[in-house]
Amino acid sequence: MALMAVVTDPAHVALKREVIVERKAPDDEILLMDWLNALIYEMSANQLIFGSFDVLLGDHHLQGRAWGEKVDVERHEPAVEVKGATCTALSVTQNSNRDWVAQCVVDV
Numbered sequence: 001m002a003l004m005a006v007v008t009d010p011a012h013v014a015l016k017r018e019v020i021v022e023r024k025a026p027d028d029e030i031l032l033m034d035w036l037n038a039l040i041y042e043m044s045a046n047q048l049i050f051g052s053f054d055v056l057l058g059d060h061h062l063q064g065r066a067w068g069e070k071v072d073v074e075r076h077e078p079a080v081e082v083k084g085a086t087c088t089a090l091s092v093t094q095n096s097n098r099d100w101v102a103q104c105v106v107d108v
Helices: 002-007 028-046
Strands: 017-024 048-058 061-070 091-094 100-103
Touching: 002 028, 002 048, 017 028, 017 048, 028 048, 028 061, 028 091
Parallel strands: none
Antiparallel strands: 017 061, 048 061, 091 100
């Protein structure tokens, strides 16, 4: 959701179209970057914006679904175009409450 919030308010995105993404990676950090870059590809290639996600994780494997719609510039007022997720500050960890915290820097 943070990736979408860089572009627009995800609450204003209608959930009209589903995109399925499946990725496998050698570790959770690369898996996060691959997932984000797959979403960025869909945003760029198909002019989509997303407002909801469902992700199943296991053994460095991700099965994800994203729901959104075609970008409507007047309604969504996109702030930036994200070019890609990077390795900068790339981290996937579990905190003391056992909550997952994932981060990376994106190029805009």
